[in-house]
Amino acid sequence: MPTITFNGVSKSFGANTVIKEFNAEVPDKDFLVLLGPSGCGKSTMLRMIAGLTEITAGELRFDDTVVNDLSPKRRNIAFVFQSYALYPHMKVRSNIAFPLVMDNFRWWHHIPIVGGLARRAILKRADVAEKVDAVAAMLELTDYLDRRPKALSGGQRQRVALARSLIRDPAVYLLDEPLSNLDAKLRSQMRAAISALHARVRKTFVYVTHDQVEAMTMGTRIIVLNDGVVQQYGTPKEIYDRPANTFVATFIGSPPMNVFLAEAGADGLRVGDHVLPGSRDAAERVISRGSAMIRLGVRAEKIAIHPGDATGENLIEARVAVVEHLGAETIVGFALEGTEGVNVVGAASTSGLFYARLTGEVPLSVNDPCRVGFALDAVTWFDHASGRRVEL
Structure with a gap:
């Protein structure tokens, strides 16, 4: 269960820099939200944590280990995709157990017929069946284990994707806009379910969204991104009460x-044609900064x-x-x-x-x-x- 440290991390695609030099430390067991408008670089940052995208410069550490060159499997992470990425031909039980099946897969299992027999044997193992049942019960999926994804609602499919990520007991959970395909009511229910899941498993979650409601209600810390630049890093309360700049101020909050x-003058602060009552002292402090505009x-x-x-x-x-x-x-x-x-x-x-x-x-x-x-x-x-x- 690592502390994630960004040390001068940046990412470029040719001459296009999508993540500019970034430094931050995410304590163990935090729920970190990467928040920003579409195209700001938040999914790219998530993929760098996962090892799916190479880091151009800087170091990414899990505790004291530099993971820049480690494969995704060696990083001990779980990734929940926006599109759920469930296997339509497999039942829910097989979808949830798939990471355990792959952990036990050997090269000879690629031989036709042998592979199918091996997968069924792994699924029937007592330790695998016990883990699947436990995770399914945690996410209220027990009644759906013998159904295929097409027979499930959007919220149920999302819970199956979460269950599949839980089954291996990873150190870090990465979630890339997992609720964007759900309607408003399901989004609200799944926000509560994911928050409860974080409290239960007590692991580090890194969650990507452009929805500020998700960020403010779920995150323990938020990174606000815009055009590849980190605008602010702090708790939801800090970001709401003390925005670092006008971008954060106008991006967070509804409205x-x-x-x-x-404009500061001798009579006070003027907004349009109006002088704000009682603003003379504030106007003097503004002028003392060297500019009349604020x-x-x-x-x-x-x-x-x-x-x-x-x-x-x-x-x-x-x-x-x-x-x-x-x-x-x-x-x-x-x-x-x-x-x-x-x-x-x-x-x-x-x-x-x-x-x-x-x-x-x-x-x-x-x-x-x-x-x-x-x-x-x-x-x-x-x-x-x-x-x-x-x-x-």
Whole structure:
């Protein structure tokens, strides 16, 4: 059960570098999630851990052992693929037991007829049958052992793929977007099942996804990737509360963090045509950094929104563009009045909008005037030029 260490790991395909120099240490028994948009390099990183893709530069260690040149089998890993990769002609029992069969396979088993007899003999062995039954019971597959994959639902097939990875008791489990083919209800059920499985087996899991809900609910640590560059490595809470830059801020969260562009002046921080009340001290600190421009990040749940006739010193004028009633909460998209570059309210595109998450239903409709506000102590500050988080 190793600690996984990335020491300057990078990967290039010709002149195209898909993973730039990466350093991190993943403690034993962690649930690490590789999170990012499609094409960011997360599956490539997973395949490098598995030994299916060569590392261009740097070292990958399992504890004190450099595994760059070790074959996948010698790394003692299990890989769960996005497409399940089940053998359609085999029953569930045979699919689950397949890794044990291959461990006991010999060269003469490739001889016609001999191979079939050998596989059946291995499957009937008491130790193999006992392991299959135990893993099937763990994943609630006992009633399906004599069925073929075509007779199973998507969630059941995914559990068979997990069972097959469990059977050899590997040191590291690698999962490449295993829930992407499932509907919303099954995804929720399988998230809980995989989290429970991690708690039960107490091994290191490395999980690839572009779904932030999976990352935030399942991972103990998250690596956020974009264009081959690691943007942030930390716990879900650290990444949500203290995003390292504006990419992480706007990628994590649903709706994502609002990022307002502000200019510091003698009267305070100005966002569009509005001066944020009580922001003079913050404006002075911004100017002391050498630039009058700053970006303010505010989570949707930290924003208060009121009808247009509401009064209060901390409220600024806006207009409702989107209202999404979700039952227990309502998402309201709004544009600040007087802000340049914002699309016409009610247009198909929502670029330039900001969002508030409110409890219950709210008496607002599209195109209604409104007034919004947030406390400055709820703000995360980002450098205007680099987009990196800064402390004021």
